[in-house]
Amino acid sequence: MRGFRLNRKQKILRNLLVCLLLAAATYAALGFPPYTVRGMLERTERRYLLSDLEPLLVKRERIDYSNKLLDTHETYLLVKTENTYIFTKYTRHFLAVKPGYGDKLKMGRDFLCAAQGGCLYLAGKFPDAASAIMQVTAEKTERYCDKDRNLIRTEQGPARTFTYQGERLGEELFEFRYMEEDGFPWALSDLPESEYHLGQAAYEWYSTYVEGSGGTGVHHADLPVTVTLYDGKGEVLDTLDFTISNYELFL
Amino acid sequence: MTCHFGDWVSAVLDCVRFRPDRRAIRRELEAHYEDHVKDLERIGYDHKLAQERALGAMGDPVEVGRTLDKVHKPWLGWLWLASKWGVLICWVFLLLSDPFWRLDSLRPVRRTGDYEPDGLFSFSAGTPERDDSIRIARGTGAQTVERVGYTVSVPYAAVWKCAKESGGTAYDEYWSTVVVAVDDHRFWDHGPKGIWRELEAADEHACVYRTQWDPAGGNFIWVRFDADPFRALAYFQICQLEPPGEWLEISYPYGEPWSIRIDWREAS
Numbered sequence: 018m019r020g021f022r023l024n025r026k027q028k029i030l031r032n033l034l035v036c037l038l039l040a041a042a043t044y045a046a047l048g049f050p051p052y053t054v055r056g057m058l059e060r061t062e063r064r065y066l067l068s069d070l071e072p073l074l075v076k077r078e079r080i081d082y083s084n085k086l087l088d089t090h091e092t093y094l095l096v097k098t099e100n101t102y103i104f105t106k107y108t109r110h111f112l113a114v115k116p117g118y119g120d121k122l123k124m125g126r127d128f129l130c131a132a133q134g135g136c137l138y139l140a141g142k143f144p145d146a147a148s149a150i151m152q153v154t155a156e157k158t159e160r161y162c163d164k165d166r167n168l169i170r171t172e173q174g175p176a177r178t179f180t181y182q183g184e185r186l187g188e189e190l191f192e193f194r195y196m197e198e199d200g201f202p203w204a205l206s207d208l209p210e211s212e213y214h215l216g217q218a219a220y221e222w223y224s225t226y227v228e229g230s231g232g233t234g235v236h237h238a239d240l241p242v243t244v245t246l247y248d249g250k251g252e253v254l255d256t257l258d259f260t261i262s263n264y265e266l267f268l
Numbered sequence: 269m270t271c272h273f274g275d276w277v278s279a280v281l282d283c284v285r286f287r288p289d290r291r292a293i294r295r296e297l298e299a300h301y302e303d304h305v306k307d308l309e310r311i312g313y314d315h316k317l318a319q320e321r322a323l324g325a326m327g328d329p330v331e332v333g334r335t336l337d338k339v340h341k342p343w344l345g346w347l348w349l350a351s352k353w354g355v356l357i358c359w360v361f362l363l364l365s366d367p368f369w370r371l372d373s374l375r376p377v378r379r380t381g382d383y384e385p386d387g388l389f390s391f392s393a394g395t396p397e398r399d400d401s402i403r404i405a406r407g408t409g410a411q412t413v414e415r416v417g418y419t420v421s422v423p424y425a426a427v428w429k430c431a432k433e434s435g436g437t438a439y440d441e442y443w444s445t446v447v448v449a450v451d452d453h454r455f456w457d458h459g460p461k462g463i464w465r466e467l468e469a470a471d472e473h474a475c476v477y478r479t480q481w482d483p484a485g486g487n488f489i490w491v492r493f494d495a496d497p498f499r500a501l502a503y504f505q506i507c508q509l510e511p512p513g514e515w516l517e518i519s520y521p522y523g524e525p526w527s528i529r530i531d532w533r534e535a536s
Contacts, residue, residue, distance in 0.1 A: 032348075033351055036354045036355055043362045046362065062416055064460055066460045066463055066523055067522065068524070
């Protein structure tokens, strides 16, 4: 007796069904990655117990890592709900999509300032603010570690305040550009310190040297930030004081 | 097989537009022809005559070829090949996505009972903190919180007292364990992973303990995470030298802020 044989159309249908099942299994195995901004917002809502997230800023970047076969795509999201602001990113490499480093990037109530791609973004409810000026102060603070004696010596250098005029990107968003998008802060050659931009200062002025070994690193520092908001007549509306990590400014 | 049959097959195959099928068609026609030749030989035909008769019975090659071309339609053939490659590619993608690691998270986590049946959980057996600690208080969250389809609760909290000595001075150290549970019906979900580093704890002495590490103290340390498809458990600890007060409150400040209060009661 001959067994049941499928004709070509039936085989195509069977194969398509198998493809669908395998694709669904792959999607599940990858953790149901979000590929769209809407999907990323929903994932962010669930990760942080928030609802009705509204995007204020969506930025996409494509990175070609030399050790990876395919490009990496990063999507940065600055979102808000009521008085909570979140800055997060999703990284897609081939089919896998992962949320930002350390599970989150930044979260704030009432307002949030985050750095990305050479810009500082300030999100908050400033309906009457027509313009804004941001001042970030960096102070050269070099550390020298003596491993043998377990000592850390700190040398303070001059402080410098960087001032930036804000550009309104939306009702609740100002952008302050402090360096060109590709203005990578390392590889500074012979640039005098007085000509450093904020990204370079955040990287170069917070060095840690391990004496004897020649090892160096960049230590963490919170740089004081003051934002002054002005109304249409140029009068001061409000002043915000907070800090920003030097790592954010150059990474 | 005579060269006549070879010509006949070639003429048939020339009519079949879907080239990938030609080899299989050739094999089938050859098998059919050879069977026929053998049948004729069995009933007494000599080999050459059997070949001629069998070839004659195969019919007009162009007619046969056209009929076969109708059956082996190119679009159907290419679609079939594509679907075969599709299955193969889907298998490769599935294996690359490493589906086996997910099987670990299918083991059910605790839902009732004692969350620290073997003592202060974050220390291994044999350490003084584990062996000498006494559970002096227990509690559970007074309320549950519903947010975006999740139910947040505190099913277990306890205070452990550990007698210590330093430089000849005896003192007590207090370890509080708080288990925060999040339940949902979305098996595909991974739970609100972002909140674990944003929770805060506060007690009646107005001490605030934060999940963001502070070397000066006052830390609400996230030490363990267990999850199955429907429940996530995060274990936190607070270490302090003062005995805890009457209550502890766990709170989350973002979105629609919430808090869950734990009233300590003496452990039996």
